Every structure is written in structure tokens, then in C-alpha cells.
Amino acid sequence: MTQPVVVVVGRPNVGKSALFNRLIRQRLSIVDDVPGLTRDRLYASAEWRGRSFTVVDTGGLVSGTAGGIAGQVRNQAERAIAEADVILFVVDARAGIVPEDRAIADVVRRARAPVLVTANKVDGESLEPSAHEFYALGFGDPMPVSALHGRGTGDLLDAVVAMLPEPAVEEGGTAGPSAVAVALVGRPNVGKSSLVNAILGESRVVVDAEPGTTRDAVDESFERGGRRYVLIDTAGLRRRARVDEPIEVYSAARARNAIERADVAVVVLDATSPVSDQDQRIAREIADAGRGVVIAVNKWDRVAESPEIDLRRKRSIVHALRFISYAPVLATSATAGWGIASLLDSVNRVAAAHRGRIGTGPLNRVIGDAVAKHEPPTDPNGRRLRIYYATQPETRPPTFVLFVNEPKRMPTDYRRYLENAIRGKFDLPGVPVRVVLRRRSESATA
Secondary structure, eight states: OOOOEEEEEOSTTSSHHHHHHHHHTSOOSOOOSSTTOOOSOEEEEEEETTEEEEEEEOOOOOTTOOSHHHHHHHHHHHHHHHTOSEEEEEEETTTOOOHHHHHHHHHHHTSSSOEEEEEEOOOSGGGGGGGGGGGGGSSSSOEEOBTTTTBTHHHHHHHHHHHSOOOOOOOSOOOOOOOEEEEEEOSTTSSHHHHHHHHHTSOOSOOOSSTTOOOSOEEEEEEETTEEEEEEEOOOOOOGGGOOSHHHHHHHHHHHHHHHHOSEEEEEEETTSOOOHHHHHHHHHHHHHTOEEEEEEEOGGGTOSSSSOOHHHHHHHHHHTGGGTTSOEEEOBTTTTBTHHHHHHHHHHHHHHHHOOOOHHHHHHHHHHHHHHSOOOBOTTSOBOOEEEEEEEETTTTEEEEEESOGGGOOHHHHHHHHHHHHHHSOOTTOOOEEEEEEOOGGGGO
């Protein structure tokens, strides 16, 4: 069932993102005193008095913008308004009505959805009369709130829920599989946002040649081939030495959080430049987080006439990103449309492997065969590691527990040998394989 949509709009720096975070009860959108931080649409679920709905944060609407980033931000906001069931028109109670508020009022007045004027920054009772001025915008009673302190947001949510359309009654059936969360990560300006738009088939994310256009981790939900996905477009992860501004520090934290939330991370590389140290750091972060991974070599149309990546280049990338050497590698071009379907196919395979479980019988046969071909080495005292049996207690990523007589006798090279034996027998593309050792006494095997 599709949730109703509540869209937050207003001019820059009136506190839209702070209100968005307050309504969804988490810090998903970047909040700072600098105007114009939010550029894309951010979607998140909220719940109030038993009703669930989607809240959309938008960039600040500025009148008279046609091109550049400001024009794209306005286009994003207008798209959100078009799909809204309720519009929260946020204004600054301390500043009063300004010409931009009147211009935005003309935009939202043309929408099909009801509009609630939300007078923000009413941090105390003495400031409530300042909200009355906004009656002049023609949308009825303004709702005085303080997004910063949470004042009045309960009343606002009551009003929102009262305006939501009645929930549709679904016929019987069971819930399908959960959506696959896919984070697109990489250095700034490698084309992550363009790739998101190419996958979605529409311009939902702001794209510009200026590095750092994306600042939040932007969630975009869609469905294709009966599968549900959440695409997370992230700010470019820079080298730590270059992350010093508060906005960039928070953007980098949001990108790392996106990796943690993802089932599959897509490492987006720039085909026109070699693999960098920063690409390697990103690969290590994904491996450490235990996420599934796909490598997308974007902008491939700038270096080749065919959408197929050559074996020499693929081997070079796998060697450079050896922390995730198990990841599928494919060429993409957001502008030419190359590799988009293949990318989703790879994501599906990796997500299935990440969530998959291997039976105890087949797993133990593979471990037994591997030990028979190459026995564990002995320790300096001549004692040999014994492996009694194996099981897979966890997924995301696949984690295998080996019960042994003495975990310290397992050399790193032999653990890696067993990991490769598991990977070689079972279909585990793009996922790390974790082998955990647990002690079991000799007498327990009798």
C-alpha cells in the first residue's frame, strides 16, 4: 500500500529541514545556519496516532530561478508538490511575511493538496502572536511551532493526520520481501546523482558539474520487475584531511551511515581517472561494514565506444580494490544509458547472496573436501587444528562458524583458504564471507 505524502516547502533557511527531522524523529536532513543546504528531495517515513505517511523535505524555493542548481532545486520542489497529499508551507514567524513567501504561496495555491501554513521559530508563548500575520497568505489558521524545541509539533501532526486521505483497504495476501537498500558511494563528482536519475528514469536528484552538489544521503524509493528498492545517493566521501567544514563533516557522516543502512553498496568510479587512494578507503569501509558490493565504472562512454568493460581494465580495478575483490565490476554511463539494467541485475544477485543461507549438510561437505585436499598446518608444538563441523548462524553478510579444538591454531592463510573454498562452491557474488572460530573440546565429539 502506498503511503500518503506530506511535503515540506518554503523559502531557504526557514527551518524546513529541522521540521522534517522533528516529524520523522531522526536527524536525516542536514541542518545548519547556511541557507540552501537542502537541494534534493529527501523522503522518510513518519507515524502519528496510528497513521503512517511519507514526509518529503525540499530545497528552498526561490522565485525567478530558471537554470543552474537553484533552478533544479525549484524543479525538485515543484515535483514534490505535485505528488503531495498535504503541503506544509513553512514560514519564519520572526521575520514575518516577505515577498518570497507570497511568491511561494502562489505556487502551492495551484496544488491539488490542502496547505497548512507552519509558522516556525515560535520558541515561546510570547512569540505566538507573530504567527497571526500569516493569515494574509490565505490558507487559514497558521500553526505556530518550534522545530528546534518541538513546541507545537504535536498539534501540527494532529492537523496533518486529519487532512490525510483515508487509507485504502487492501485485499488479503502476505507481505512481499523487504525493499533492497542500495547506497551509491564514491568520490565527489563521479556521477552518483546522474546514475540515480538514470536508474529511476527521471531527474529526482540535483545534478551539477560543481563537486559536492549532493550534501545529504537522499533516499529514493522505486519498484521494478516486482522488486522494491531504496536508492541512497550520498555525498562524495573526501579524504579526511579535506573534510573540515561542518557541512562536509556531517555529509561524510551521513554517507558512512548510508553504507551501514544499505544491503548493497555500489562503488561508483570515474572511468576517466585511475583508482585513487580514496576509492580504496571507501572499499575498505564497505568491507568492514560487511555490506554487499558492486563496482560501477561510470562515464565509460568517455573512454570507450562499447558498453563492455575490457578484461585488462577489470583486472586492474580488482587489484586496486583488493579489499572487495569479490565484487562484480561493470561499466556504466548515466548519460548514454549504458549498463543500467546490468547494474540492477548485479544488485539483485548480490542482495540475494547477502541475505542467503547455506544448508549445514552442503556446507560441511565443502569444508570436509577442503580439509581433505589441504590439511591444516601444525603449530610449533606439532599439534594440528581439528575442524569438527560448520554452520551458518547469520546472514547479511553470510557468517560461518567453525567448531574446532583450538582456535589459535588456525593461521590467517588457512582461514582465507576455507573462505575461498566456500565462495568457490556457492554462488556468493559481491558479498564478504566471514569465518568465525569457536572452541569445542575433544570429549564433546565422542
